[in-house]
Amino acid sequence: MKNYIYRNLFTKGDIGYAYYKVLYDKEGMANDFKCLEANDVYHQFVAASAGQIIGKTLSESGAETASLIERFKSIASAGGGEDFHFLCEASGRRYRVTAITPRVGYLAALFVGQSAPGGELSDFEEQMKVILEATTEGIYVVDTNGYCVLCNSSCLRLLGYSRPEELIGKDMNKIMHHHHFGQPTDFVNDIIDRLFSNKAKHAEHEVFLRKDGTYFYAEYNSYPYFHDGKVKGAVITFSDITGRMTVEHELKESERSKTVLLENLPGMAYRCKFDPDWTMEFVSQGCYELTGYRPESILNNREVSYGEIIKAEFRKPIWEKRNSIIGTTEKFREEYIIVTATGDEKWVLEQGQLVYDADGEVVAVEGLIIDITDQKNKQKEIEYLSYHDHLTGLYNRIYFDQIRKKFDSPEYLPLSLIVGDINGLKLLNDALGHQEGDALIIRTANVLKSCCQKDHVLARTGGDEFSILMPKTDSYRANAMLKRIRRACDEYNKQIRNEVFHINLAIGFATKTQPNEPYSKIRKIAEDYMYKRKLLERKSSHSAIISSIKSTVYARSQETEEHAERMQHLSRLVGLRLGLSEVELDELSLLAALHDIGKVGIDDNILKKPGQLTAEEWIEMKKHPEIGYRIAMASPELMSIANYILCHHERWDGKGYPQGLKGKQIPLFSRIISIIDAYDAMTEDRPYRSALTHDEALEEIKINAGTQFDPEAARIFIEVMNNEFGKKK
Numbered sequence: 001m002k003n004y005i006y007r008n009l010f011t012k013g014d015i016g017y018a019y020y021k022v023l024y025d026k027e028g029m030a031n032d033f034k035c036l037e038a039n040d041v042y043h044q045f046v047a048a049s050a051g052q053i054i055g056k057t058l059s060e061s062g063a064e065t066a067s068l069i070e071r072f073k074s075i076a077s078a079g080g081g082e083d084f085h086f087l088c089e090a091s092g093r094r095y096r097v098t099a100i101t102p103r104v105g106y107l108a109a110l111f112v113g114q115s116a117p118g119g120e121l122s123d124f125e126e127q128m129k130v131i132l133e134a135t136t137e138g139i140y141v142v143d144t145n146g147y148c149v150l151c152n153s154s155c156l157r158l159l160g161y162s163r164p165e166e167l168i169g170k171d172m173n174k175i176m177h178h179h180h181f182g183q184p185t186d187f188v189n190d191i192i193d194r195l196f197s198n199k200a201k202h203a204e205h206e207v208f209l210r211k212d213g214t215y216f217y218a219e220y221n222s223y224p225y226f227h228d229g230k231v232k233g234a235v236i237t238f239s240d241i242t243g244r245m246t247v248e249h250e251l252k253e254s255e256r257s258k259t260v261l262l263e264n265l266p267g268m269a270y271r272c273k274f275d276p277d278w279t280m281e282f283v284s285q286g287c288y289e290l291t292g293y294r295p296e297s298i299l300n301n302r303e304v305s306y307g308e309i310i311k312a313e314f315r316k317p318i319w320e321k322r323n324s325i326i327g328t329t330e331k332f333r334e335e336y337i338i339v340t341a342t343g344d345e346k347w348v349l350e351q352g353q354l355v356y357d358a359d360g361e362v363v364a365v366e367g368l369i370i371d372i373t374d375q376k377n378k379q380k381e382i383e384y385l386s387y388h389d390h391l392t393g394l395y396n397r398i399y400f401d402q403i404r405k406k407f408d409s410p411e412y413l414p415l416s417l418i419v420g421d422i423n424g425l426k427l428l429n430d431a432l433g434h435q436e437g438d439a440l441i442i443r444t445a446n447v448l449k450s451c452c453q454k455d456h457v458l459a460r461t462g463g464d465e466f467s468i469l470m471p472k473t474d475s476y477r478a479n480a481m482l483k484r485i486r487r488a489c490d491e492y493n494k495q496i497r498n499e500v501f502h503i504n505l506a507i508g509f510a511t512k513t514q515p516n517e518p519y520s521k522i523r524k525i526a527e528d529y530m531y532k533r534k535l536l537e538r539k540s541s542h543s544a545i546i547s548s549i550k551s552t553v554y555a556r557s558q559e560t561e562e563h564a565e566r567m568q569h570l571s572r573l574v575g576l577r578l579g580l581s582e583v584e585l586d587e588l589s590l591l592a593a594l595h596d597i598g599k600v601g602i603d604d605n606i607l608k609k610p611g612q613l614t615a616e617e618w619i620e621m622k623k624h625p626e627i628g629y630r631i632a633m634a635s636p637e638l639m640s641i642a643n644y645i646l647c648h649h650e651r652w653d654g655k656g657y658p659q660g661l662k663g664k665q666i667p668l669f670s671r672i673i674s675i676i677d678a679y680d681a682m683t684e685d686r687p688y689r690s691a692l693t694h695d696e697a698l699e700e701i702k703i704n705a706g707t708q709f710d711p712e713a714a715r716i717f718i719e720v721m722n723n724e725f726g727k728k729k
Contacts, residue, residue: 018035019106020034034055075101079223080101097109097112099109102237138155139152141234155167159208160210198651246273266468269282280299282299283295295697309338310338314337322354327360349372350368351367354366366374386398391460396461400469407469421506425440425463432600432601441464443492447503456469475509482507508529573724574720575588578672594632599627626646629645647659648674650665651709653706673711682700698718
């Protein structure tokens with residue numbers, strides 16, 4: 001409704017109105033004014049129709065406007081407003097002109113005819129008030145002393161007043177109580193000071209105080225107000241920008257949050273053109289850490305394009321993947337390698353999506369690229385551990401079974417399989433410990449690896465078992481491979497003096513020639529072949545290992561081969577006295593020779609210590625019967641004496657080790673060997689004591705009969721030894 005009234009005032013009143021756009025020259029100075037809007041009174045003023053005025057400049061209206069143009073230039077340059085008188089030569093009338101610059105680059109002018117001075121000015125002022133009321137901006141006018149002489153309704157509303165009388169005639173410095181973030185200033189006085197310097201002022205984010213004490217942020221403009229060429233005061237226009245500032249603050253916070261987020265993202269956020277070069281329009285600060293290139297080097301392909309950083313083999317597949325999702329909202333996710341500025345290769349994961357314009361055309365790609373090199377390396381490590389034997393580095397059973405399924409197809413026929421098993425590994429583990437057993441497994445793996453070709457698959461498929469798959473290999477070539485492995489083992493063994501550490505491998509093979517022939521059948525044939533070889537080779541293998549273990553014990557401890565021979569001789573004499581059979585005599589003799597075989601697993605520093613052992617060393621030394629037991633149980637030839645070896649340090653009174661057996665719980669052969677061993681030890685020199693005489697040793701045995709020794713066995717031994725010693729004398 002108000003707009004309708006205002007429009008009628010301008011179209012039907014007797015005040016001329018025109019609205020101009022300021023035109024500037026190259027130096028930025030106002031030089032003409034283009035009419036954008038005007039009423040009929042203005043048309044009469046310039047004696048022209050609307051078609052001749054609207055869109056035309058003042059200079060195009062005729063020479064009589066030259067003085068008007070000059071006054072308008074002055075007002076446009078200074079800003080604000082001015083009253084002046086102007087004689088229009090075309091109409092012959094004198095006008096009072098009020099011109100203001102409502103905003104930069106524009107000028108509004110009112111023309112009031114003065115042919116009948118008297119009531120004209122009053123009408124003009126009333127119509128000016130109507131114009132002031134039409135704007136939502138607060139407007140007030142102050143004189144040169146800072147007192148309010150005019151204000152509009154928007155000014156009252158924004159400042160919280162209800163009547164003009166509350167402001168008009170009042171010192172605006174006191175009324176407004178202007179603060180700038182809590183710091184009081186003489187706000188209006190500052191404006192007045194500028195007026196006398198003929199300076200306008202524009203400011204944002206000023207704080208205006210309302211009547212009720214609350215405040216708001218304002219944007220204001222102040223212009224000098226002239227009359228007859230003199231400064232009469234100032235026109236101040238202002239608006240509440242609190243809402244705008246809140247939005248601006250939220251936008252800044254949003255931008256700040258986005259910036260912080262982008263700077264702290266792992267990797268590089270980007271926006272690029274949809275082209276094969278990946279022409280980057282934006283990259284985050286993570287660009288340098290990811291690629292080794294500064295952001296400015298990559299943006300718009302200044303030094304290098306991101307497409308060039310991608311490893312060549314990945315460029316085409318990724319480009320094709322991007323093209324495949326055009327027209328969809330599908331996100332793409334790709335893993336590929338980039339080459340950094342230093343030449344290093346990195347695995348990256350790119351996740352992004354296409355950006356479309358209003359016509360559905362692809363205009364950009366946005367996404368995130370992160371470094372996944374560590375994850376890839378860990379993944380490879382996990383895959384390696386999943387498919388490789390940790391001890392030998394060969395493939396394991398899991399991988400072998402998977403690849404076997406691949407090779408078990410017609411295209412790989414004939415398919416040959418070799419299986420091998422290390423002889424005597426358990427015996428070696430029990431005798432020398434798993435460290436030595438593991439070393440033998442590794443040596444065997446290396447020998448087998450040296451025999452394999454590139455297309456062969458070698459795997460450790462069990463504790464002491466190896467398997468080799470040979471695609472497109474017939475039985476003739478498989479048999480040749482078998483012989484090659486045997487020769488390689490023999491060549492290796494020639495370099496190793498101690499037979500304990502020889503590679504003794506039982507191997508067999510089989511070949512699949514028909515597609516419908518089950519793999520399980522082929523494996524059974526190969527294993528049967530291997531087991532036959534194992535049975536043939538096992539006895540000699542174990543005998544060699546036992547012989548080597550005995551030699552090792554003699555070399556590492558204070559025991560000698562002569563000690564073993566004396567033990568065997570004395571045990572046979574006692575056995576004959578007890579009426580043992582020949583088989584039992586052989587077992588007793590074997591026990592006499594190997595009762596201390598477990599010492600092969602005891603530390604050299606303990607075995608060869610010249611003085612007495614400490615309590616901790618004795619604990620280790622007492623483990624040798626159990627070690628000897630495990631060694632004997634691992635060998636069929638020694639299994640019958642395993643329990644005797646375990647018990648040969650038990651005592652008649654139950655205070656022995658390792659089980660604390662008592663009396664006849666201890667096997668007879670163990671009781672006999674403990675007496676013979678004690679006698680031989682007492683009659684031999686030791687670094688920490690001299691040997692006892694024959695009689696002294698027998699006396700010790702007699703004294704300890706019934707506690708350490710079986711009294712009956714001790715008695716018989718003493719009798720046998722006295723007879724034997726008497727014969728020698």
